[in-house]
Each structure stands twice: as C-alpha cells, then as structure tokens.
Amino acid sequence: MNALVPLLYLVASVLFIVGLKVMSLPRTAVRGNLLGALGMLLAILTTIFDRGVTGYLFIAIGLIAGTVIGTLMAKNVAMTAMPQMVGMLNGLGGGASVLVAFSDLLNTSDHHVDTLIAVGLSGLIGAVTFWGSLVAYAKLEEWPQFKKPHSLPSQQLINAGLVGLNCLFIAILAFSHNSAIQIACYLGIAISGSFLGVFLVNPIGGADMPVVISLMNSYSGIAGAATGFVIDNNALIIAGALVGASGIILTQIMCKAMNRSLSNVLFGVMAGGGSAGNVDEIYANVRSTSPDDIAMILDGAQRVVFVPGYGMAVAQAQHAVRELSKVLEARGAVVEYAIHPVAGRMPGHMNVLLAEADVSYDKLKEMDEINPTLDSVDVAIVIGANDVVNPSARTDPKSPIAGMPIIDVDKCRTVIVIKRSLSPGFAGIPNPLFAMPNTLMYYADGQQAVLDIVKAVKAL
Amino acid sequence: MKSLIVVMALSIATLVGLVCMRVQATQSGKNQESAVSQSTISSDSNSELAQGAPANPQTSSDSGRSLVLVASLTVFVLSVFVGFEIIAKVPPTLHTPLMSGSNAISGITVVGAIIAAGYKETGIGSFFGMVAIVLAMINVVGGFLVTHRMLLMFKKR
Structure with a gap:
C-alpha cells in the first residue's frame, strides 16, 4: 500500500516518456500528446488521493482557475x-x-x-x-x-x-x-x-x-x-x-x-557590417519584375521551391502561397517548401504556420535535405526571408553571418524575391543575392503580391 | 532499441529509489507518518517552526537520507539521457508542438503545488500552493490543448 503512490508516479513518468517518443512521428503525434496528458492526469489524481493531502478547498480553486485560464489561452x-x-x-x-x-x-x-x-x-x-x-x-x-x-x-x-x-x-x-x-x-x-x-x-x-x-x-x-x-x-x-x-x-x-x-x-552583440556606399555598389544591378513576367517564368517551370520567412507570416501570405502552389501543381509543376531552421520565431514555427494553411508536411523540406537538389530547381520564390538566403554567409568570411548555414537559392535557375524594399534583415547586412543575374525582385506586400501572381498565372 | 534499454535502466533505478525510501522509513522509526509519504511531515515538526526552534534532523536516518539523494540523482541523470535519446529523433516539422508538449509536461510541478496547497496546517504556505496550482495548471492545460490543436493540423493529411 505504502509503495502504491510512488508506483503510480512511475507509471505517469513512463507515460511521459512513451508519449514524447510517440510524438516524434507526424502520424502518431496526436496520440503521443494524449499519452502525456493521461500521465499528467494520473499524476494529479494520485497526488489528490494521496493520504498526505488534506485541504481540498485551495486545491479545487487552484485546479479550476488554472484549467479555465489555460483552456481560454489555448483556444484563442x-x-x-x-x-x-x-x-x-x-x-x-x-x-x-x-x-x-x-x-x-x-x-x-x-x-x-x-x-x-x-x-x-x-x-x-x-x-x-x-x-x-x-x-x-x-x-x-x-x-x-x-x-x-x-x-x-x-x-x-x-x-x-x-x-x-x-x-x-x-x-x-x-x-x-x-x-x-x-x-x-x-x-x-x-x-x-x-x-x-x-x-x-x-x-x-x-x-x-x-x-x-x-x-x-x-x-x-x-x-x-x-x-x-x-x-x-x-x-x-x-x-x-x-x-x-x-x-x-x-x-x-x-x-x-x-x-x-x-x-x-x-x-555577445551581433556586429553590424557593410557601409552605405558598399550597399549601393552591391545593389547596382538589381532587376525588378512584375506579376505578368513572373507568370511567364512559372509557365514553363517543372520544379518550384518556396522559401518562406517570418515576413510571410507577418503579411498573412501563407494561404495565398498555398493557393499559388495549388495552381502551379494543377499545371504539372512539382512544388516544395524549403524551411530554414530559424525561418520562424521558435523551432519549427514555419512548419506550423504552413500546416495551418493546409500545406501537407511531406512538402516541407529541411535545409539539409533540399540544398543538394537546388540546382535542378527552375524557380525559387523567396518570400519574407532575407538572411537565411544570403550567399555572403558562404562566400564572404568577413560577413557577420559567415559560416551560417543558408538555403542556397542562388543555385536555382531563376530566383524571385518578393519583398517590400531592399531593406536589410535582422542581421542588418546587404544581401548580394538580390543583385545576382538570375534574381528578379518583386517589390510588394507579400499577400497581395502572391495573389496578383496567382491571377496572372490563371490568365495564361 | 537503445532507448528501450535506457527506459529499463530508469525503471530499475526508480525501484532502487523506492527500496532506499523504505530503508529510510524503517530507520527513522520515530517519525511514523513520514513513512506514509515522503512529502508528509508530522505536525510536531511544524510546531517547531512556530516556535522558531532549530530543526534537528535525526542523525540515525542520515545514511538513509544520502541513499535517497543518490537514488534521486541517479533517476535525474538517467532521465536526462532518456530525454536526449527521444528528442534527438524528432523531425524539425514537429519541433514547435514538441516544445509546447514538453512544456505541458514540465507543468508536473502541479504535483508539488497540490501537496503544498493541501498541507494539513492551512496557512500562508497553502495559499502560495494554491497560486502555484493556478500557474502550473495553466501551463499543463494550456500546453496540452495548444499542442493538440497544432498536431491536428499536421494529421489532416
């Protein structure tokens, strides 16, 4: 009898471990989370019915208040x-x-x-x-x-x-x-x-x-x-x-x-780099484009990769992006998403945002998985991302982001960057990608830009 | 397979911990109630607190006590390894739900909060316990529910 309480806690602990284990596959993850919750329920009930606990009023108030607040937070x-x-x-x-x-x-x-x-x-x-x-x-x-x-x-x-x-x-x-x-x-x-x-x-x-x-x-x-x-x-x-x-x-x-x-x-404080004159020089040959031109380029594309950044989520463009990928898939193109580990604001955040927009998780490719295949990509569409596609991380050893793993979109045949302006990203440095001969800039708000491209592609 | 072995090792360590607690319980025969649950402390020790008198831990149980500590540390260290084993295999797609889910599990502090709030002598400690239950319960309920919400989006396909 004496050992029952610790044994029940042991069962709860095993449920946590198994729950986390089962959570590591997208198909079974829901079950894993439920196992964890079951373990927690068992631990709480065990504690309440343990003979060492007596004053139930405080416990009831606390449990109810916490449950209500937690539920409201999670739902909203x-x-x-x-x-x-x-x-x-x-x-x-x-x-x-x-x-x-x-x-x-x-x-x-x-x-x-x-x-x-x-x-x-x-x-x-x-x-x-x-x-x-x-x-x-x-x-x-x-x-x-x-x-x-x-x-x-x-x-x-x-x-x-x-x-x-x-x-x-x-x-x-x-x-x-x-x-x-x-x-x-x-x-x-x-x-x-x-x-x-x-x-x-x-x-x-x-x-x-x-x-x-x-x-x-x-x-x-x-x-x-x-x-x-x-x-x-x-x-x-x-x-x-x-x-x-x-x-x-x-x-x-x-x-x-x-x-x-x-x-x-x-x-450490991240060092800013690149003087103003330098920026003008780097961006001397930037070419901009329009939705109709983008639609023409996408017309012949076999393989299209989206590179989303947090800017896409801020512009609420993820649903428009999915709309565009559906249109392109209907025209026979293979569409994938290249996700940099720090694309969102917490680990895996971008995947959740795209999942919310109904993008299937098998189309979400990790950086290490997609990088070796990027030279066979016809069009890469960078939306709301900047530092994670900056090739100076690879080429300029003096850059503040030197050595940072990036998505090598510069290897794709054509790169389309949807961005409001040439302003720098979090790292505060210019991005030579924007001036590369195979890059086209489309200056616009993310969501409207993608919707305009969808319209132009449909009009082809 | 490797993690299965670690889980088994963990279970054995926990059993060792339980045995150690038995040893401690029988050694400190003076304090009968502490044998019921390691979290329960007899009321006479509480009156000591009221008088501000110094605590005098029973020297006879000190060896049992250090065994409990060693067992707890064993459980802790092995659990860290189990955690490394399991989490390292989670794909990046699931990192956010993993974090919110494990976050909910860290709300296990609610167990300590319930013990604190349900302490037999109601006082300021029980009140803090109640506040702790609220905080931990938000963590638990909010964490599991929001994880569920996210995982359902991944399951759709």
Whole structure:
C-alpha cells in the first residue's frame, strides 16, 4: 500500500516518456500528446488521493482557475503568436516552482541540507525562468520598451555578481537552522533571481528569440526537477529532466542554424557590417519584375521551391502561397517548401504556420535535405526571408553571418524575391543575392503580391 | 532499441529509489507518518517552526537520507539521457508542438503545488500552493490543448 503512490508516479513518468517518443512521428503525434496528458492526469489524481493531502478547498480553486485560464489561452491563441504563448507557459511553470519551494520551506521545518539546496535552486531557476520568459514574451509581442536590446554598462559583471549573491544566499539557506533567516534568504534568492532573469534576456535581440525560448523551455524543466528534489518526488525529477534535455537539444539546433555558440547569443552583440556606399555598389544591378513576367517564368517551370520567412507570416501570405502552389501543381509543376531552421520565431514555427494553411508536411523540406537538389530547381520564390538566403554567409568570411548555414537559392535557375524594399534583415547586412543575374525582385506586400501572381498565372 | 534499454535502466533505478525510501522509513522509526509519504511531515515538526526552534534532523536516518539523494540523482541523470535519446529523433516539422508538449509536461510541478496547497496546517504556505496550482495548471492545460490543436493540423493529411 505504502509503495502504491510512488508506483503510480512511475507509471505517469513512463507515460511521459512513451508519449514524447510517440510524438516524434507526424502520424502518431496526436496520440503521443494524449499519452502525456493521461500521465499528467494520473499524476494529479494520485497526488489528490494521496493520504498526505488534506485541504481540498485551495486545491479545487487552484485546479479550476488554472484549467479555465489555460483552456481560454489555448483556444484563442493565433498560430503566429505561438512563440509568445509557449514563452508565457514556460514562465508560469518557473513561477510555480518558485512558489512550491517557498511553501515547502514555510510548511515544514526539519529540512536536510540537500533539500534546502534544492529549495534554493528551485527558487533561483524558477525566478530566472519566470522573468526571463516574461521579457521574451514582451519582445515577441514587440512592446516598444523591449524592442531594442538593452544592456546596462558592465552587464556581465552585474550578472556575475547576482550569481555570486545567489550562491551565498543558497549557502546560508542550507546551513542556517533558523527558519526566519532561511525565509529571508529564500526571498533574497527569488528577488535576485528575478533581476538575473530580466538582465539575461533583455540584451538579446528579437532575431535570437528562438534560442531564448528553447533555453527557457529547458530551464522550466530543470526548475521542475529541482522542485522534485525538494519534495522527494521522482515524477517531477523524471519529467523535469526530460524537458530540460529537450530544451537543451532544441537550443543546440537553433544555435547551429545561426552558426553561433550559445554564449555568443547570450552575451555577445551581433556586429553590424557593410557601409552605405558598399550597399549601393552591391545593389547596382538589381532587376525588378512584375506579376505578368513572373507568370511567364512559372509557365514553363517543372520544379518550384518556396522559401518562406517570418515576413510571410507577418503579411498573412501563407494561404495565398498555398493557393499559388495549388495552381502551379494543377499545371504539372512539382512544388516544395524549403524551411530554414530559424525561418520562424521558435523551432519549427514555419512548419506550423504552413500546416495551418493546409500545406501537407511531406512538402516541407529541411535545409539539409533540399540544398543538394537546388540546382535542378527552375524557380525559387523567396518570400519574407532575407538572411537565411544570403550567399555572403558562404562566400564572404568577413560577413557577420559567415559560416551560417543558408538555403542556397542562388543555385536555382531563376530566383524571385518578393519583398517590400531592399531593406536589410535582422542581421542588418546587404544581401548580394538580390543583385545576382538570375534574381528578379518583386517589390510588394507579400499577400497581395502572391495573389496578383496567382491571377496572372490563371490568365495564361 | 537503445532507448528501450535506457527506459529499463530508469525503471530499475526508480525501484532502487523506492527500496532506499523504505530503508529510510524503517530507520527513522520515530517519525511514523513520514513513512506514509515522503512529502508528509508530522505536525510536531511544524510546531517547531512556530516556535522558531532549530530543526534537528535525526542523525540515525542520515545514511538513509544520502541513499535517497543518490537514488534521486541517479533517476535525474538517467532521465536526462532518456530525454536526449527521444528528442534527438524528432523531425524539425514537429519541433514547435514538441516544445509546447514538453512544456505541458514540465507543468508536473502541479504535483508539488497540490501537496503544498493541501498541507494539513492551512496557512500562508497553502495559499502560495494554491497560486502555484493556478500557474502550473495553466501551463499543463494550456500546453496540452495548444499542442493538440497544432498536431491536428499536421494529421489532416
């Protein structure tokens, strides 16, 4: 009887693991998610019916309020706003860890040293996750105060000081036997951890948000695992470790896609490059085009590849793009989509946006998969993307994005770039692709541009 | 196959953890209730808190305690490896739902929140527990539902 509760938690943990495993195939992914939810339900019910839990009023209020708010958020969020949503949820998980560790400190007094260290870590990581995620949320929502990366003078020194302060607080917390001192230390950890969270994320620019979101995802897991050590619960430790690991993997993938190390993203400021005169020289031979000319080019195309960027989603052009690909497919062309890992604002974001527009996932090709075949592509249509198709990443070793893996659209026979103007992308550098002899620029708003092309192709 | 082995290793480690907890429970015979659930602490230790008296951990259970810690660390480290094994194989198409889904799983903190809110001596700690339940539950429910919404879009074909 005694072992039943931990065994049920074990079953819940296995459901999490199997759920994540089953989620790795698009066909079975829905089932995987449901298995995870089932594991969570089991864990919650087990906890409620555990003999150690008595006061049900608070529990009922909390469960109902959280369920209602969570349901409303999930039902109403737009797919373009998914990064903000996930960022916010990460933060709430971190916030919960801060509060659980605090109330454990208040509720019980005979803590061992290792539990107290876990309490401190839970508070620290939770606070960093909570405030870091909120700043990331504000940046993704493009609140004007957070739009530009801010950093205080000698920011890294201040951060190092805050980390040192936290270590000190945790040490006092762990070895003090006075509960008043312990509580004071914990509050100190929560407050300095909050500042640390803000200071860590605030200097990071909007283009690096995929890395931040992944990292915060990892932190929220680690905070949960730390809480697991506080209350000696394996389900929290296992689930937290799984999420921590998955966040780290996604962080690595995002960093690799930008050819930057994690520390460079966190502490470095991306160097701007290219002087104004330089830009005029590069863009001297840019040729622009019209929907009718594009329709003529597409008329004979056997293989067409779309290269979407976040700009496409901002212009709400994904449905128009799918319309165009349907028209082209009806005329016998093979249409694919080349997705750069950082095309959206979180890992896999572009795939979700295209899936929402009913584009089948087997047409979405990863960068590494499509790059070797691009020289047999007749027309590449770049829409709302810039830095991820900039060939200077490959050719100019002095470029700020040198070495970043890109989609080699310059190898296609014809490249059509749909863009409002020649303004630079996130990296703030000119793009020699726009001036290449096989490139045609079409200056227009993404959605209207694609609709005009659809009309012109239909009129052929 | 490799991940199956890791999952088995994880299960064994968890069983070891359970055994260790038994050892600890029998060693600290003084505190009967802590044997029921590792999260339950007897009420007399709470009165110690009220008096602001220092806590005095039973030295007899210290060896059992360190075994529990080692078992927990074992579970943690092995779970990290299981996580690496599983997640590394997820295709980029599914990275966003994977993240929101794993995000929902990290809402497991709700278990700790329920324990904190349902603590027998209702007080400020229980109130914080309730707030924690709200936050964690938004994370859990919002995360799983939004993941479901996204995955249905991928399933259509």
